[in-house]
Amino acid sequence: MDISPILNGFGVVLEPTNLLYCLVGVIIGMLIGVLPGLGPGATIAILLPITYGIDPVSAIIMLAGIFYGAQYGGTITSVLLRLPGEASSVVTVFDGFALARQGRAGTALGIAAIGSFVGGTVSIIGLTVLAPVVAGFALDFGPPEYAALGILGVLLVSAIGNGNRLKAVIAACVGLLIATVGRDTFTGAERFTFDSLNLAEGIDFIPIAMGLFGLSEILYNIEERHNQVHSPAKVGNVWPSRKDLGQAKGAIGRGSLIGFLLGVLPGGGAVLSSLAAYAVEKRRAKQPERFGRGAVEGVAAPETANNAAATSSFIPLLTLGIPANATMALIFGALLIQGIQPGPQLVTEHPDVFWGVINSMYIGNILLLIMSIPMVGVFVRILRVRPAILAPITVLITLLGAYTVRNQVYDIFLVIGFGVLGYLMKKFGFEPGPLVLAFVLGSMIESSARQSLLIFGGDPAGFLTRPISGTVLAVVVIVAAWPLIRKALPRKKPAAVPGDSDRVEEKTP
Amino acid sequence: MSQPDPTPSGVADAGLQEEVERLHAEMEEARPPHAGPISQAAAALVALVVGVLAATGSYALGLGRLTQPGPGLWPFAISVVIVVLSVVLLVTGRRLEDTERFSKSSLLTAVALVTLVALAALLPVIGFEIPSLLLTFVWLRWLGKESWRSSIVISIGAVAAFYVIFVLLLQIPLPRLI
Amino acid sequence: MTILVGYLPTPEGEAAVEAGLREGALRGERVIIVNSPRRGAPVDEHMVGEAARDELLRRAKEAGVEAEVRQPLHDDDLPETFDRLVEETGASLIVIGLRHRSLVGKFVLGSAAQRILMEAEVPVLTVKAAR
Numbered sequence: 001m002d003i004s005p006i007l008n009g010f011g012v013v014l015e016p017t018n019l020l021y022c023l024v025g026v027i028i029g030m031l032i033g034v035l036p037g038l039g040p041g042a043t044i045a046i047l048l049p050i051t052y053g054i055d056p057v058s059a060i061i062m063l064a065g066i067f068y069g070a071q072y073g074g075t076i077t078s079v080l081l082r083l084p085g086e087a088s089s090v091v092t093v094f095d096g097f098a099l100a101r102q103g104r105a106g107t108a109l110g111i112a113a114i115g116s117f118v119g120g121t122v123s124i125i126g127l128t129v130l131a132p133v134v135a136g137f138a139l140d141f142g143p144p145e146y147a148a149l150g151i152l153g154v155l156l157v158s159a160i161g162n163g164n165r166l167k168a169v170i171a172a173c174v175g176l177l178i179a180t181v182g183r184d185t186f187t188g189a190e191r192f193t194f195d196s197l198n199l200a201e202g203i204d205f206i207p208i209a210m211g212l213f214g215l216s217e218i219l220y221n222i223e224e225r226h227n228q229v230h231s232p233a234k235v236g237n238v239w240p241s242r243k244d245l246g247q248a249k250g251a252i253g254r255g256s257l258i259g260f261l262l263g264v265l266p267g268g269g270a271v272l273s274s275l276a277a278y279a280v281e282k283r284r285a286k287q288p289e290r291f292g293r294g295a296v297e298g299v300a301a302p303e304t305a306n307n308a309a310a311t312s313s314f315i316p317l318l319t320l321g322i323p324a325n326a327t328m329a330l331i332f333g334a335l336l337i338q339g340i341q342p343g344p345q346l347v348t349e350h351p352d353v354f355w356g357v358i359n360s361m362y363i364g365n366i367l368l369l370i371m372s373i374p375m376v377g378v379f380v381r382i383l384r385v386r387p388a389i390l391a392p393i394t395v396l397i398t399l400l401g402a403y404t405v406r407n408q409v410y411d412i413f414l415v416i417g418f419g420v421l422g423y424l425m426k427k428f429g430f431e432p433g434p435l436v437l438a439f440v441l442g443s444m445i446e447s448s449a450r451q452s453l454l455i456f457g458g459d460p461a462g463f464l465t466r467p468i469s470g471t472v473l474a475v476v477v478i479v480a481a482w483p484l485i486r487k488a489l490p491r492k493k494p495a496a497v498p499g500d501s502d503r504v505e506e507k508t509p
Numbered sequence: 510m511s512q513p514d515p516t517p518s519g520v521a522d523a524g525l526q527e528e529v530e531r532l533h534a535e536m537e538e539a540r541p542p543h544a545g546p547i548s549q550a551a552a553a554l555v556a557l558v559v560g561v562l563a564a565t566g567s568y569a570l571g572l573g574r575l576t577q578p579g580p581g582l583w584p585f586a587i588s589v590v591i592v593v594l595s596v597v598l599l600v601t602g603r604r605l606e607d608t609e610r611f612s613k614s615s616l617l618t619a620v621a622l623v624t625l626v627a628l629a630a631l632l633p634v635i636g637f638e639i640p641s642l643l644l645t646f647v648w649l650r651w652l653g654k655e656s657w658r659s660s661i662v663i664s665i666g667a668v669a670a671f672y673v674i675f676v677l678l679l680q681i682p683l684p685r686l687i
Numbered sequence: 688m689t690i691l692v693g694y695l696p697t698p699e700g701e702a703a704v705e706a707g708l709r710e711g712a713l714r715g716e717r718v719i720i721v722n723s724p725r726r727g728a729p730v731d732e733h734m735v736g737e738a739a740r741d742e743l744l745r746r747a748k749e750a751g752v753e754a755e756v757r758q759p760l761h762d763d764d765l766p767e768t769f770d771r772l773v774e775e776t777g778a779s780l781i782v783i784g785l786r787h788r789s790l791v792g793k794f795v796l797g798s799a800a801q802r803i804l805m806e807a808e809v810p811v812l813t814v815k816a817a818r
Contacts, residue, residue, distance in 0.1 A: 192566060231736035231739075232730050275525065384728050391652070392649060395644065416622070427609045653727070
């Protein structure tokens with residue numbers, strides 16, 4: 001393997017400006033991630049316009065920083081307030097909050113930071129080795145393979161996400177439909193433009209993402225949901241003791257591996273891996289009853305795994321051009337805006353971007369570790385700020401930011417429109433994530449499918465006879481039919497787990 | 510490193526799954542009560558209408574043939590999927606509990622929406638300062654129930670900060686009064 | 688009859704609790720210690736946790752007074768929160784701690800204590816922190 005592009009990548013990342021972007025990203029991500037209500041997705045979406053003006057590598061470095069920071073911010077609220085910022089830190093709540101109640105919140109946060117760092121680093125090393133290999137393998141892919149992969153990606157994200165699958169797939173289809181608005185590249189016909197000049201150019205990714213992820217979240221949070229007030233918790237000593245580290249060591253190691261392996265899967269890799277890592281630790285433990293009552297491993301395992309998974313989910317994005325989850329869809333969109341098409345060619349055509357992104361993760365991880373341990377106290381203080389004060393400021397950033405991208409008021413109206421759509425979708429039980437992901441992949445899937453039809457001379461059976469696209473489509477069918485298959489299978493009776501029932505009855509005031 | 514079960518089946522720890530669901534249920538409690546079968550039907554119907562409209566629209570664009578796909582073929586295929594799925598949802602989804610009732614506090618969201626539209630409409634006419642000031646003030650005073658005094662202080666401060674950052678430092682060409 | 692005591696974990700708040708308990712013992716009345724956090728922020732530094740609540744109750748017991756701690760949320764309407772409690776519990780007296788504020792401080796932060804003084808419908812006993 002030629003190592004010089006990797007080293008060049010480090011050169012790019014270590015430029016002071018890029019380091020600064022990474023640092024700013026981590027800080028902003030943590031600041032916003034700590035606030036309940038706005039997760040990593042919303043944070044990245046709102047800040048998309050910032051990346052518009054800066055060069056691609058810096059933009060992605062900053063977004064990756066935001067992503068890491070926001071994830072750790074969610075961990076802070078899981079541990080201290082029992083409010084997981086994201087689905088992937090839900091399991092952290094069990095032992096993290098138990099530790100916090102014992103006055104050991106600091107230990108939990110410290111272990112989480114160290115675990116995230118190790119998991120992330122292991123995963124990045126895996127990514128460094130594996131990504132070029134996968135990309136090389138994918139170089140032979142033609143339009144049929146891409147069409148099949150795209151459909152699989154959309155379907156998996158819809159199927160694994162939370163909420164009703166039927167609604168998720170409908171939302172995804174609407175996303176695909178929105179992607180068709182504008183001039184058809186093959187025939188030049190205008191589709192669903194209603195004679196509007198603005199619509200003829202198609203709908204831009206930025207307003208969709210900002211509206212559906214950012215503004216909708218804010219509108220949804222106006223209806224006061226977080227009505228619990230907590231007394232300030234003592235964070236205590238953040239550096240875990242040698243004993244804690246010894247206890248967590250195994251969990252961190254296994255969590256890194258589980259996270260890396262599961263993160264590559266499209267769909268909720270991070271969520272799945274945090275659950276799996278926790279379950280594995282609990283099963284291996286000599287005294288499984290400690291779990292849920294403040295076991296250090298119970299924090300270390302899921303936090304390590306979700307960070308490892310979040311990192312390895314960059315593999316399908318960077319090598320195949322298929323985002324594995326809604327957050328990756330945002331990064332994908334940001335790359336497209338910069339004129340960079342993620343995919344197997346990325347490593348050869350834009351090695352600076354490819355290695356810049358990967359190496360920025362090393363830096364992001366180190367910065368996260370450096371920032372989180374001494375700064376936890378600062379971030380915890382942010383919890384005292386009333387969201388009502390931050391909401392209008394966030395809204396202004398969103399609306400004015402949307403305007404600055406093209407200096408068009410039309411874009412503000414689009415953001416508002418999609419914000420309302422996202423709000424209504426949430427009210428009616430539809431997740432906006434699949435819609436955005438499907439929108440991002442929509443035109444790629446359509447053009448690949450149409451090119452394939454041309455290659456096959458109009459015979460759709462061609463998709464099935466090519467080995468790779470055929471296999472992928474078989475998986476698509478299995479995923480789509482999975483609920484029916486599961487119904488047909490006889491169900492095993494779940495075994496009750498003792499010792500876990502005492503946690504729920506009491507809330508802290 | 511020995512690993513008993515790193516595969517997804519390791520997740521099928523029933524007790525853990527239960528715990529996670531319980532936590533989710535608890536967080537759901539903070540949400541308003543679910544809205545019942547009518548809203549489910551309404552949601553499915555809206556999806557159905559979207560599907561039907563899109564299907565007719567793309568049919569009108571021309572489907573072409575498989576050897577030579579027309580501009581309407583792909584959207585038509587998607588629309589058919591939407592139609593089929595929303596019919597299934599209409600039939601099977603009645604008892605889902607994932608919709609939310611609109612409550613009195615949904616009015617706040619409506620107010621918020623008005624301020625957003627007002628900002629977008631006024632921006633090109635009178636610049637960003639006054640609309641931003643109004644928006645922040647309304648959000649603080651009535652949506653956030655802050656006191657008059659802090660609403661005024663914070664909204665002026667926020668807009669001033671925006672002016673300094675966007676206009677003076679970043680020199681972004683926002684439409685403005687001064 | 689009952690006595691409402693406004694409590695925050697500050698010297699003024701401690702003084703108020705002390706005076707309230709003394710008054711309760713004197714009159715033989717029940718004391719409700721009100722520790723009302725501001726609605727909105729996930730964490731309010733003025734809100735006390737379990738241990739501090741137990742400590743307050745222990746002090747009440749020592750003083751021989753029947754007491755409870757309530758933690759209702761308030762928005763920008765602390766006086767109204769007290770009014771509601773007065774109505775609900777039929778309290779005959781409110782005890783609050785007062786803090787010396789500069790003119791500027793009063794303008795910027797307002798004074799919840801002053802508003803309670805002016806607006807409450809029952810007598811209000813104010814105390815200062817021990818120096």
